[in-house]
Amino acid sequence: MRSAPPSPAAVPGRAVAVRVPATSANLGPGFDTLGLALSLYDELVVEALGEGELRVEVTGPGADQVPRDASNLVVRAIAYAFEAVGRRMPGIALSTRIVIPHGRGLGSSGAAVVAGLLAARGLLAGDVEFGPSLLLRLATELEGHPDNVAPALFGGLTIAWMDENGPQYKKLLVHRGVSPVVFVPESTMPTRISRELTPLQVTREDAVFNVSRSALLIAALTQSPELLLAATDDKLHQNYRAQAMPDTDALVRRLRQEGFAAVLSGAGPSVLVLADGPGRRLEAARLAASVTNTPWEAQMLAVDFKGGTVREYTEAARQPASHAT
Structure with a gap:
């Protein structure tokens, strides 16, 4: 018996704006466990297109090293999220402004993964609910470990660990003197x-x-x-x-x-x-x-307390309802 095809993709023309903080993992002794979100942000706009279309625009430091095809990490994360919840991947128009430096230990790859997952969450809002546990699980599967993606998703100081139910986290507020x-x-x-x-x-x-x-x-x-x-x-x-x-x-x-x-x-x-x-x-x-x-x-920098955010995006009105994590 053939399995049912995935449900329809997001509606073409729907667009979301995503903002994800840089992170610093380990913090000295907390190897692969502790992470801190910092007030340095990558920002993206993602629009659903007709299936099969792909447009990627990247600006900022290191932009010339970022792929403009389906191997782009944000695009891969979007596709991963759609597949995980049984939805067809739409075409994608991605516009990214890079601020988090790549390859410097500030969580740039984790931020890209989180950005893609939050973009998928925004594009599927009202159809599929991406709760914190699902977001963390998908991000960890893509990144390999949760210490960077947890603070990028949730902000603040995070303790991340793995158990029989997958990746887990606890968010803590940082003393204002830090x-x-x-x-x-x-x-x-x-x-x-x-x-x-x-x-x-x-x-x-x-x-x-x-x-x-x-x-x-x-x-x-x-x-x-x-x-x-x-x-x-x-x-x-x-x-x-x-x-x-x-x-x-x-x-x-x-x-x-x-x-x-x-x-x-x-x-x-x-x-x-x-x-x-x-x-x-x-x-x-x-x-x-x-x-x-x-x-x-x-x-x-300051400690970022919000983590990654996603909101609906239009050229005319850039402050509609938020779907922040």
Whole structure:
């Protein structure tokens, strides 16, 4: 017996606007577990076209490296979502403005995945309900792990884990005294290569060390920012990755020597400092400018508390009802 064909696709002409924050994963000791949403955003407009049509427009830094065909990660995520809920993929017109730098440890691929899923959610609003659990599951299946996609979807500080029911998350509010600054170099580091540098086994002592620091980091980020320096120490991944990013390692070490809670942002090579006040961020920026020959772009950011959003889009009226996650 032949299976039923997928239900009709979204109505051609329907368009949605999507906004997704950058993220920083790990935060030092929380390897593959902790993530933080940051106030740096990729923005997209996605319109449903007749089936089989595809138009992709990309602007912003690194736009020339982004595919304009069906291999585009946002397009792939849209298609994945439609297939998952049994709907035919419509044609797509995608217009993207890139702000999150690619290959710098700020969750650019996770943001693209989340953007595609939220676009599908918006295009199918009123037909299919994409709840938080479904969004997180689909995003994790595409990205491979939930530590970046969870904060991109939900905002704030997230703890992500896997159990027999799939990926799970808990969102926490960050203490208002925490002031992030990210130092972004011109060089890139593919996440795949960075992950290959981490060992498959660690000593019991190192494991216990990171368990204690991860627990302390939750307290520092939510209640006691004065503990951030001690809480961001790590023995599971940063020292192993340092060999591939000597300038990043030098900056992290020097900042920490001066009392700043500096860590590798995601897989690097960007450096995240979790300062305990805006003034301390400026001190960190002055220090970063003198440490290595690498030019570091200092991004003074806030913690994003909303996560990814999607809304209906028209040229005439850009503020209709929201379908935010």
